[in-house]
Amino acid sequence: MAESNRRKAPEGEYVPKADDDLLICRCEEVSQGDIRRALHQGLRTMNEIKRETRLGMGLCQGQTCTRIARAFIARELGVAPGEVGLPTPRTPARPVPMTVIARDGIMDEAAGEGI
Amino acid sequence: MAETNDVIIIGGGVIGCSIAYYLTKKGIKPLVIEKREIGTGGSSRNGGGVRQSARDPRELPLAMHGVKNLWPGLSEELGSDVEYCQGGNLRMGKTEAHIKFLTAMVESQKKLGLELEMVDGDRVKEILPYASDSIIGASWCPTDGHGNPMLTTLAFYKKALEKGAEFIVGESVEDVIIRKGKVAGVRTDGGTYDAPLVINAAGVGARDIARKVGLDIPMQPRLVEVIVTDQQPVLFDQMLGTAGSDFYGHQSKHGSFVFGGMTGWEDREFYDHRQVTKSNTAPATCRAILDYFPWMERTNVVRAWSGILAVVADGVPVMGPAEELPGFYFASCFCGHGYGISPAVGEQMAELVAEGRSTLPLDAFRFDRFLPKN
Numbered sequence: 504m505a506e507s508n509r510r511k512a513p514e515g516e517y518v519p520k521a522d523d524d525l526l527i528c529r530c531e532e533v534s535q536g537d538i539r540r541a542l543h544q545g546l547r548t549m550n551e552i553k554r555e556t557r558l559g560m561g562l563c564q565g566q567t568c569t570r571i572a573r574a575f576i577a578r579e580l581g582v583a584p585g586e587v588g589l590p591t592p593r594t595p596a597r598p599v600p601m602t603v604i605a606r607d608g609i610m611d612e613a614a615g616e617g618i
Numbered sequence: 619m620a621e622t623n624d625v626i627i628i629g630g631g632v633i634g635c636s637i638a639y640y641l642t643k644k645g646i647k648p649l650v651i652e653k654r655e656i657g658t659g660g661s662s663r664n665g666g667g668v669r670q671s672a673r674d675p676r677e678l679p680l681a682m683h684g685v686k687n688l689w690p691g692l693s694e695e696l697g698s699d700v701e702y703c704q705g706g707n708l709r710m711g712k713t714e715a716h717i718k719f720l721t722a723m724v725e726s727q728k729k730l731g732l733e734l735e736m737v738d739g740d741r742v743k744e745i746l747p748y749a750s751d752s753i754i755g756a757s758w759c760p761t762d763g764h765g766n767p768m769l770t771t772l773a774f775y776k777k778a779l780e781k782g783a784e785f786i787v788g789e790s791v792e793d794v795i796i797r798k799g800k801v802a803g804v805r806t807d808g809g810t811y812d813a814p815l816v817i818n819a820a821g822v823g824a825r826d827i828a829r830k831v832g833l834d835i836p837m838q839p840r841l842v843e844v845i846v847t848d849q850q851p852v853l854f855d856q857m858l859g860t861a862g863s864d865f866y867g868h869q870s871k872h873g874s875f876v877f878g879g880m881t882g883w884e885d886r887e888f889y890d891h892r893q894v895t896k897s898n899t900a901p902a903t904c905r906a907i908l909d910y911f912p913w914m915e916r917t918n919v920v921r922a923w924s925g926i927l928a929v930v931a932d933g934v935p936v937m938g939p940a941e942e943l944p945g946f947y948f949a950s951c952f953c954g955h956g957y958g959i960s961p962a963v964g965e966q967m968a969e970l971v972a973e974g975r976s977t978l979p980l981d982a983f984r985f986d987r988f989l990p991k992n
Contacts, residue, residue, distance in 0.1 A: 506726035508808055510785040534782075545779045546772065547787065548655045554662055557872065562848060564921060591923075593894055598848055598918035605904035607897070 510545050527575060528568040530561020533618060535575065541557045542579055549590045559590055562598055622812045622826050623649040625971060626804055628791050629663035629826055632767065633949050633956055635774035636964025637817060637971075639696070642781035644972040649811060650783060653790040657771030659821045660956065663742070663893070663925025664769050665844065665866055666877045667857050667991030668958040671707050671734050671759035672723055675705075676934050676982040677959060678730055683978060684962035685761055692765075692961060694805035701871045705855030707762030708746060709752045716861035720757045727967050727976035734759035746854055750910055761873035764857045764868045774964070782858050786811075791820075801831075801945030802992065815971060817947040822928040824936070825859035831943050836931035836988055837951045839891055841877060842926040843899040847917045849873040874916065879903025897921045909954060927954035936937065937963065938970065948985055 523536025528610070533556045541555045552558055558572055559565025565572075569590065577584040595604075621887055625641060627634045630652030639649050668689055672680040684703075693699045711717045717736075724736050725875060737758045742749055745758065789806035796802060803812035820827045825837050850873050859866040867877035881902040902923050908915055928951040930936065935956065936948040951968050956963070966976040 508786050508788045510759075510787055512779050512782065535757065545775045545785075546656070546776075550655050550658060551772065555772050560917075564919060580782060582838065585633070593921035593923055595919065598920045601847070601904045601908060601917050601919055602915035604845075604900050604919055605908055607901040609901075 504532040510547065513543050513545060519533060524608075527572050528558045528561065528565070530563050530567075531559075532610075533558045536574065539574060539579060542576070548578070549576065549588055551588045552576065556568060589590075621649075621774040623647075623803075623951075624813060625653060625815045625817065626802065626811055626813040627817045627819050629821055629823070629950070630656045630775065630787060631659050632657060632771040632774065632960045633661075633818065633819050633821070633952065633963055634779055634817075634819035635771055636960045636975070637819060637949060637967045638773045638778040638783040638964075639781070640964040640968035642783050642967055645934040646968075646972055647782040649785065649813065650778075650785045651791055651811070652785065652787045652789075653788055653823075656785070656787060657768060659823075660925050660927065660952070661771040661821070662768040662953070662956050663844070663923060664767050664844075666764045666868060666876065666957065667707070667866070667955075668702065668704075668763045668765050669707055669759075669857060669955075670732055670958075671727060671757060671762055672859075673955070674725075674934050675730055677955065678727075678911060679945075679978050680959045680962040680966070682732065684847070685763075686961055688961040688965065689763075689765070692770075693773075696778060697858045698769065698838055700770040700773050702763065702765040703855050704758040704761060704763035704873070705857065705868075706758060707859065708758055708860060709858045709859040710742065710749065712752050712754060712757045712909075717755045719861050720755065723756050728753045732759065733761060741986050746856060746858075748853055748911060748913070750912055753910065762857055763855075764911055765931045765957075766870065770957070772961065774960075789920065791827060791830075794827070796831065796943065799944070801943060803895060815945045817948065817949055817967070817971070818880065819949045821952075822926045824928065824948070828948070831940075832944060833940055833942060833946075833985065834986070835948075835951055837928050837936075840884065840929050840954075841889055841894070841924055842880075842927055842954065843895050843903070843922060844876060844878040845846065845900050845903055845919050845922045847875040847877075847914075848920050850875065850917065858911070860906070863902055865910070874920070875909055875914075877903060878908050889927065893924045894927060895924050911943070919986060929953050932987070935963075935983055936985050936990075937949065937967065938980045938985070940985045948983075
């Protein structure tokens with residue numbers, strides 16, 4: 504067995520650090536401390552930390568914070584950023600009003616749309 | 619040399635993590651083997667409903683037990699907020715055919731001891747002032763609600779880990795080891811683990827796992843898609859559905875709306891078992907939503923995701939021991955309604971494994987219901 508696959512129970516209480524208040528995800532106001540707490544409790548991957556803290560789940564969908572968060576998590580775990588992986592990407596790339604999506608595929612012939 | 623464990627659970631989803639947690643409460647420390655990440659299948663890809671109404675009668679006792687005895691104290695028990703909200707379930711109708719369908723459902727569920735009622739359009743407006751005038755009635759179950767599936771899965775995981783359960787994440791089960799006709803452990807792509815008892819909680823992967831020991835479940839995967847909006851002021855706490863099943867969902871504690879929907883073309887589309895979002899589903903879902911909530915037209919969709927349901931031929935999960943192979947247990951194929959009953963399933967499966975019997979009967983879910991009868 505690869506020992507890195509084994510998840511371990513947290514050792515003792517989480518010890519806060521001086522820079523815990525520094526924000527990583529601005530949209531959802533997720534701080535370094537939030538991520539450290541999640542790691543301390545046994546979460547390891549970007550998706551797991553995303554689901555726990557809402558990291559990268561705001562308006563920009565992680566387009567600002569994903570790389571910063573990945574580097575931070577890698578540093579905390581003492582691994583290469585590539586080993587942390589990336590969160591699952593989601594469509595749409597930008598927020599789109601519901602009414603725009605609802606009209607997708609519907610053509611208004613009077614307005615000259617369609618064939 | 620292989621490690622020895624009391625129990626191995628295949629699958630680190632909400633069911634696997636829930637069973638693991640309730641086993642640790644009974645002094646058993648299971649080993650959970652997850653091939654990808656914790657809660658990455660249907661566990662974090664569902665509408666979050668904690669629903670009793672419109673449940674299959676076979677599942678209803680589990681759902682009612684969970685709502686009465688487990689969900690209310692779950693956040694406190696696990697030490698993490700699972701965002702459980704008992705706001706009721708409103709299943710809305712717009713046509714006479716809808717009302718007829720809902721009335722029949724309400725009558726049959728009342729007979730099974732569930733408290734729910736039919737309400738008219740005015741009463742719908744009282745419960746949900748934001749609904750459009752086109753709604754002429756609804757079924758209303760005030761004890762239903764919703765939770766956050768991602769947080770629930772991780773809460774079970776964290777607490778199980780803390781109480782001594784072990785998790786191997788990133789290894790895929792290649793075989794179930796059998797010695798002298800009994801389960802002896804599993805072999806993964808990373809190692810071999812001994813255990814006299816293996817629980818197949820692999821969700822949509824459960825059929826593949828079962829086939830490794832020569833058992834087959836009549837289960838087919840089915841894609842479901844959901845859209846999530848940006849953060850909005852908190853407007854309502856009900857779980858919503860429609861008689862036509864064109865959309866369902868709720869507003870999360872965060873303020874975003876989480877709405878699932880269908881195109882009606884699901885059965886006829888090519889589908890290669892990947893979790894994809896299709897170009898025609900989000901538009902169909904948005905059209906359905908705007909019919910019920912026209913004021914949502916300016917609400918932004920920020921993401922869409924999909925998940926795979928493990929749908930069994932007779933519509934209920936497979937749970938309990940497989941008599942064909944001593945030591946092999948099922949807790950899988952929840953057909954898209956596993957989240958709401960996950961605490962009850964974990965508790966009952968832990969009892970079954972630890973004590974040989976569960977308080978609530980699980981016989982209706984036994985694997986041998988698929989076998990030819992004399």
